Amino acid sequence: MTEAQSSMNTPPQPSSTVEIRPSNVGPAIPEDGYEWRKYGQKYISSIGKNRSYFKCRDKNCRVMKKKVEWSPSDPSNLRIVYDGTHNHPSPTSLKEDESLTSTAKQYDLANQVLRPS
DNA sequence: AGCCTTTGACCAGCG
DNA sequence: TCGCTGGTCAAAGGC
Ligand SMILES: [Zn+2]
Numbered sequence: 001m002t003e004a005q006s007s008m009n010t011p012p013q014p015s016s017t018v019e020i021r022p023s024n025v026g027p028a029i030p031e032d033g034y035e036w037r038k039y040g041q042k043y044i045s046s047i048g049k050n051r052s053y054f055k056c057r058d059k060n061c062r063v064m065k066k067k068v069e070w071s072p073s074d075p076s077n078l079r080i081v082y083d084g085t086h087n088h089p090s091p092t093s094l095k096e097d098e099s100l101t102s103t104a105k106q107y108d109l110a111n112q113v114l115r116p117s
Numbered sequence: 118a119g120c121c122t123t124t125g126a127c128c129a130g131c132g
Numbered sequence: 133t134c135g136c137t138g139g140t141c142a143a144a145g146g147c
Contacts, residue, residue: 020146021122038122040140053139120147127141132134 026052027070027078033090034058036066048072049079060087 025041036054044051049069056064064084071077 020144023122025123037120041123042138044138046137051138122146123144125142128139130138131136 026050026068029054030068030078030080032080034061034064034086043072044069056084056086058086058088
C-alpha cells in the first residue's frame with residue numbers, strides 16, 4: 001500500500017531527536033568566578049560516584065581543567081578538583097571587595113582537595 | 118553565527 | 133596477554 005495513506009501510522013516521532021540540554025545530569029554548574037565548558041561525564045564505579053569534566057574556556061587557560069565529583073545519592077555534596085593553573089584574570093569579578101578582604105580564597109580551600117591515588 | 122550542552126565510542130595504561 | 137577503567141574527542145541540536 002502506498003505509504004502516504006494509511007492515515008496516521010509509523011510516526012517517525014521526530015520530537016525524539018536527541019536529548020537537549022536537560023540540565024539534569026548534575027546538581028548544577030557551580031560558578032566559582034570562572035567560566036567552564038563541560039566536555040564529559042562518567043560514573044566511576046571504583047568510588048561509586050559521578051564525575052563531570054570541565055575545561056576553562058579561556059584561551060590562555062586551556063590547561064586549567066576542573067573535575068566535579070558528586071555522590072549519586074547526594075548531589076548536594078560536591079567534590080571539586082582543580083588541575084592546572086590560571087594564566088588570566090577572573091573573567092567575572094566575584095564581588096568587589098573579594099580581592100581586598102579575606103572574602104576570597106574561599107574556593108582556594110576547595111583546591112586543597114586531597115588527591116588520593 | 119556562535120556558543121553551549123549531552124551521549125557514545127575509542128584509546129591507552131596498568132595489574 | 134588480556135581485561136578493565138578512566139579520560140578525551142566528536143557530532144547533533146537548540147537558543
Ligand atoms: Zn582560567
